[in-house]
Amino acid sequence: MANLMRIASSMLPTMNSQYRWLFTLVFLGCAIPVMQSQTKTSRFGFSYTLPADFADSVSDLKQEIQNFSQSSGSDEMQRSVRCIQILLAGFRSNPKAIISAFAIPFDCMGQRVVNADLPALTAAFINMQTQLMDISESTDGAYSLGTHKFWIVRIKGAFKDNHSIAITEAVTCALVRQAVVCWMGSAPSIDDGALQTFESLPVTFEGEDSRPLVPATAFQHKSW
Amino acid sequence: MATSSEDRERARRIRLRAQELAPSEKPRDHDAADDLQLLAALADGVLSLNDVDEETLDRCIQTFGPDSVVDAVLQHHQESSGPQASNGDAVRSSDRPAKRRSRLSRWGMWGFAWAASAAAIVITAVFLWPPHPVHQVNLALQWPSNSPFDPSAFQKWLSPKNRIPTQLPNFNRSVETLGPAEEDRFRPWRLATAIVRLDDGWGSGTFISADGWLLTNYHVVAEAAQEAAISGKPTVVDVILAHIVEGHPKPQPPVKATLYRADPVHDLALLKLEPTNGKPTPFFPFAALARAGEDCFVVGSQNNGPAWWVRGCNLQRPQFAFEYPDDLSQFATGLASAGDSVDRVRTTVIVTDARISGGDSGGPLLNPKGELLGLTFATPQNSTQGSVGWHIALQHLRSFTSVLPKQAESVPFDPWTAGMPEATMLEPEATDSAHSGYIDALRYRYVLSDDGGNPRPVAMTTFIDFGKHLSSAVQVLDRVPRGLWGMETRGQFRFDVFLSTRADGVTAVGYTNAQGIVDEIRIGQSQQIWANVVWNRDDHGIWHATKPTSSKPLVDPLKVGKNNMDRLQAIAGFIVSPVAQTNPNSNPH
Secondary structure, three states: OHHHHHHHHHHHHHOOHHHHHHHHHHHHHHHHHHOOOEEEEEOOOEEEEEOOOOEEOHHHHHHHHHHHHOOOOOHHHHHHHHOOEEEEEEEEEOOEEEEEEEEEEHHHHOOOOOHHHHHHHHHHHHHHHOOOEEEEEEEEEEEEEOOEEEEEEEEEEEEOOEEEEEEEEEEEEEEOOOEEEEEEEEEOOOOHHHHHHHHHOEEEEOOOOOEEOOOOOOOOOOOO | OHHHHHHHHHHHHHHHHHHHOOOOOOOOOOOHHHHHHHHHHHHHOOOOHHHOOHHHHHHHHHHHOHHHHHHHHHHHHHHHHOHHHHOOOOOOOOOHHHHHHOOOOHHHHHHHHHHHHHHHHHHHHHHHOOOOOOOOOOEEEOOOOOOOOOHHHOOEEEOOOOOOOOOOOEOOHHHOOOOOHHHOOOHHHHHOEEEEEEOOEEEEEEEOOOOOEEEEOHHHHHHHHHHHHHHOOOOEEEEEOEEEEOOEEEEOOOEEEEEEEEEOOOOEEEEEEOOOOOOOOOOOOEOOOOOOOOEEEEEEOOOOOEOOEEEEEEEEEEEEEEEOOHHHHHHHOOOOOOOOOOOOEEEEEEEEOOOOOOOOOOOEEEOOOOOEEEEEEEOOOOOOOOOOEEEEEHHHHHHHHOOOOOOOOEOOOOHHHOOOOOOEEEOOEEEOOOOOOEOOEEEEEEEEEOOOOOEEEEEEEEEEOOOOOOEOOOOHHHHOOOOHHHHOOOOOOOOOEEEEEEOOOEEEEEEEOOOOOEEEEEEEEOOOOEOOEEEEEOOOOOEEEEOOOOOOEOOOHHHHOHHHHHHHHHHHOOOEEEOOOOOOOOOOO
């Protein structure tokens, strides 16, 4: 239906105005029931609105994380991976993009993280991503949403095994009471705009006002 | 407070430097892991700021931000100077003391980073990598719930070569083998001979250097090596050394040794004793030559016999060309598969009249000067000519140890024994499942005896050839090599994929390269799509095990070829089945 919407949108300007309103009405009449955004509320204290054209894929990922945990190096690593809780996963097939959120609870990891750890954690994250990707560009930044501090990193690169697939990936992490929570947007494109949807959608954090997940100035500061 | 003012000065210096660095200037490529370790070392007090060069400091400031470096530096000073030092405003924000109290250890940081990275890798891999084949099938291997074959319907093809004995030697009997303590001229030989102890038995070992390099037979450590191959971990065994108590050799507590190199073709294994107290081990130098008719000695620890037993012998044939597997099967099962189309000359052995038995395997064959002539490995099963001892010849020992490995060269899963060298292999079955006039599969079945002595099925391996290389009219069974060496020289049966499945739930799938040599083996569990361990063979023929960082299917359509997936299912349908799980190589939407 999302594809149909897109095709229809592209057709509209070429139609005669007398038919355009009719088509619009008929089309919207069909489309509206399935185009509603899906607001996901997490037990970790936030809600995020998954765009309408993203299909919920949490169950797929939970199984994959389980598989990954069984093959992730040392016992320490396996324990860490088993702590991951996929909170949100949305997949859009055209143009292809992923939006996801996951939590790493402190009680599972056996220790807490503080805001000052986020830059180093993100740096280690980028370092580990190099196992999968050849990173051509990475940029990071610090920003706040209400009382919550975020550290964001945006990576551009390509899969090591398949350089024909360019990837743009943004990960932004913050602390909530019980966990580190990270949002991730990823798209097979080197276009920054590919992540625009992910970054602009509103998030509500532990009772605070709803705001876009990533403000426009997110990469302008390196500290809070 | 002195510490507080020093802290302030350090923080000021770091922040000044951060301001001097141009914001757009990105640090040079560097392993961030190293820098994180450095920060952790600063926080732990292992390093001070003065130990860090400017370039590294700049990079850390740029990579992690000045706050992280300040925190790391101050954390140690705060902890080392006690709680009173942390109540000031040395650090810019008022909540800093609380932060410092909960700062992560270096390992904690990696745990969080690893978990976040793993999530990102899985999410990205599941949805975006690689271009998804349209007709992809997720296949899992399984051991059939009903008994998959009737052992009595197949002839025994190859029994385990040399089962190692299951009971340790009689350490008390060693007393009887010695004369008065001061007359034991063989004492140095006993001290240079070890007992290699496994979960299920033992063999002997021969020290060849003062720093703990120990030779033994591959068949002594084969089971342990194959168990390790399943998990991808190094093979570690126990080694028992002798020490002299009141003139008699007695066992010391076991020490650990790691398998560093294996050569199943020549039945050799090289172990390295883990460093103990740095004391040099007694060892045997190599002899220059083995001569027919010369006196010789063997040292070993027999099944229920004396430990570190020295026996005299006569060297009868120094250069006997021993052919695998025909001569091996002669003492193993009495079955021989004659086939002149396969080069099976593998090993030169020394033949002696030594009386050897289980437990002697891996022990030294020595000349009267105590120089190493060979390594005991076997004796004919049905010899009619009195005692006969077979020993791996000197040239193989030299070649095997000429360049010592710097790190352990692991042994991969052996498809020809299904990773169970202790099992008996039944006669292989060649099939033309497509009725095309070509053999497309060769299937081996393996059995172990239960408590009642009855064979029970334990494993199957199917080698699949998609390439129609061998006509069904040809005597296939004579062209199939056996054992691990089959991965290097495969006779004339070409195959593309092998599938192993075992009653204990282990599954393995291997793939050949363009030269037809197995170069990748993926290990998993029954009814599981994904590999837990992946073995890869490098350009030097050395195998390396890794835990895959992204999901790798056991039966990989990218390796099998999507056009062959249906054929694979047709050939091995009773051990493979489609499984409804998301495949990272496919688009689930």
